[in-house]
Amino acid sequence: MTAVQGQEPSPEQPPNQPQSLEQAQATLDAALAAIRPADPSALEAARDQQARLTKPAGALGVLEEVSIRLAGLAGTCPPPDPSPAAVAVFAADHGVHAQGVSPWPQEVTAQMVANFLAGGAAVNVLARQSGAAVVVVDAGVVTPLELAEDALAVDATDIQPEQPRLIARAVRKGSDDISVRPAMTREQAIRSLASGIEIAGQLAASGYRALVAGDMGIANTTASATLIAAFTGSDPASVTGRGTGIDEEAHRHKVGVVRVALARRTAENDTHPQDPIDILASVGGLEHAQIAGFILGAAAHRVPIVLDGVIAGAAALVAAALAPAALDACLAGHRSAEPGHAVALQHLGLTPLVDLELRLGEGSGAVLALPLVRSAVAVLREMATFDTAGVTEKSS
Ligand SMILES: O=C(O)c1ccc[n+]([C@@H]2O[C@H](COP(=O)([O-])O)[C@@H](O)[C@H]2O)c1
Numbered sequence: 001m002t003a004v005q006g007q008e009p010s011p012e013q014p015p016n017q018p019q020s021l022e023q024a025q026a027t028l029d030a031a032l033a034a035i036r037p038a039d040p041s042a043l044e045a046a047r048d049q050q051a052r053l054t055k056p057a058g059a060l061g062v063l064e065e066v067s068i069r070l071a072g073l074a075g076t077c078p079p080p081d082p083s084p085a086a087v088a089v090f091a092a093d094h095g096v097h098a099q100g101v102s103p104w105p106q107e108v109t110a111q112m113v114a115n116f117l118a119g120g121a122a123v124n125v126l127a128r129q130s131g132a133a134v135v136v137v138d139a140g141v142v143t144p145l146e147l148a149e150d151a152l153a154v155d156a157t158d159i160q161p162e163q164p165r166l167i168a169r170a171v172r173k174g175s176d177d178i179s180v181r182p183a184m185t186r187e188q189a190i191r192s193l194a195s196g197i198e199i200a201g202q203l204a205a206s207g208y209r210a211l212v213a214g215d216m217g218i219a220n221t222t223a224s225a226t227l228i229a230a231f232t233g234s235d236p237a238s239v240t241g242r243g244t245g246i247d248e249e250a251h252r253h254k255v256g257v258v259r260v261a262l263a264r265r266t267a268e269n270d271t272h273p274q275d276p277i278d279i280l281a282s283v284g285g286l287e288h289a290q291i292a293g294f295i296l297g298a299a300a301h302r303v304p305i306v307l308d309g310v311i312a313g314a315a316a317l318v319a320a321a322l323a324p325a326a327l328d329a330c331l332a333g334h335r336s337a338e339p340g341h342a343v344a345l346q347h348l349g350l351t352p353l354v355d356l357e358l359r360l361g362e363g364s365g366a367v368l369a370l371p372l373v374r375s376a377v378a379v380l381r382e383m384a385t386f387d388t389a390g391v392t393e394k395s396s
Pocket residue numbers: 101102103104215216217218219220221222242243244245308309310311336337338341358359360361362
């Protein structure tokens with residue numbers, strides 16, 4: 001067993017460490033510069049092809065739109081099969097847990113990381129069904145992680161579907177209490193964003209053709225609600241939910257905590273009130289920052305990214321504020337029962353593929369949607385056209 005948190009970085013090439021601020025800023029700048037909107041001619045070709053397939057126009061509903069989006073992202077019609085997929089579960093803790101916003105103890109974050117690595121969590125079961133790989137990222141877990149030697153990977157370049165691995169990329173252990181002070185510094189937010197970008201790039205370079213953004217962090221629905229309120233202007237009462245399961249009184253208290261965090265941010269950030277990185281650093285979480293980077297990295301490499309629930313939705317608001325065209329790489333895997341998620345998706349203009357009242361996180365809802373994403377592409381690639389099948393088109 002090895003304690004990851006106690007590792008000594010080597011001064012030359014620190015293994016299992018996030019980038020320095022200078023490297024991180026360069027990584028972020030390069031990703032933002034690489035992100036381009038969907039290719040208009042591939043979009044048009046996909047729309048034309050959908051119109052020729054042997055079905056009434058629009059009959060495959062949202063699947064048609066998914067196939068068109070993926071063609072625009074790939075820059076070619078039909079787009080490639082979005083498989084194999086890799087799920088990155090970004091795990092971190094939250095200082096706001098001290099306010100009694102979650103019924104679960106903080107150490108459950110680390111315990112669930114161990115569960116992901118042992119292959120026993122819901123996301124592992126669902127990922128195995130799709131042949132997806134699982135990589136767990138320590139983005140800032142407080143409780144020391146006791147890991148088997150072979151559980152740790154230096155980076156995301158050697159992640160296999162058979163064995164979940166952990167990569168250690170925490171810029172700090174847990175965020176500060178957002179109802180009292182900023183969650184993290186701007187520098188820590190940038191270094192966390194860069195880590196997510198780098199991990200997406202490594203998975204894309206390893207041949208993964210679809211990425212899934214998942215999360216694990218006790219109390220992270222409070223930071224998610226605050227981010228969503230900050231980016232959409234919604235009232236905290238309409239975007240704050242019951243998370244892992246709190247009663248009515250605890251929910252009222254949680255809404256109050258979100259209100260306090262939002263008011264503190266507004267009072268403190270009067271120089272750059274709309275800067276997405278400042279908002280992230282002020283009221284977000286370390287996994288939100290890495291997931292926002294992961295989305296930017298996927299978009300920069302033009303690999304589709306399937307978003308999970310309210311945490312990924314909140315992170316997508318950050319990514320979209322930094323690079324609106326990053327949304328062209330995003331698909332909403334599902335709609336979470338957490339009320340802020342629907343608000344975030346509406347703001348982003350994303351249609352959820354699955355709505356099963358899930359509120360688990362880990363990437364579970366997004367992994368469930370992977371077969372639908374593959375099906376959308378297969379339809380475009382394989383269905384006969386009216387011409388080739390000799391089917392008469394509608395008369396008017
Ligand atoms: O994905 C969602 O929409 C979602 C909704 C509710 C809870 N969760 C998960 O539950 C944890 C946070 O819940 P809470 O109540 O501790 O804030 C965290 O690990 C999330 O992955 C996730």
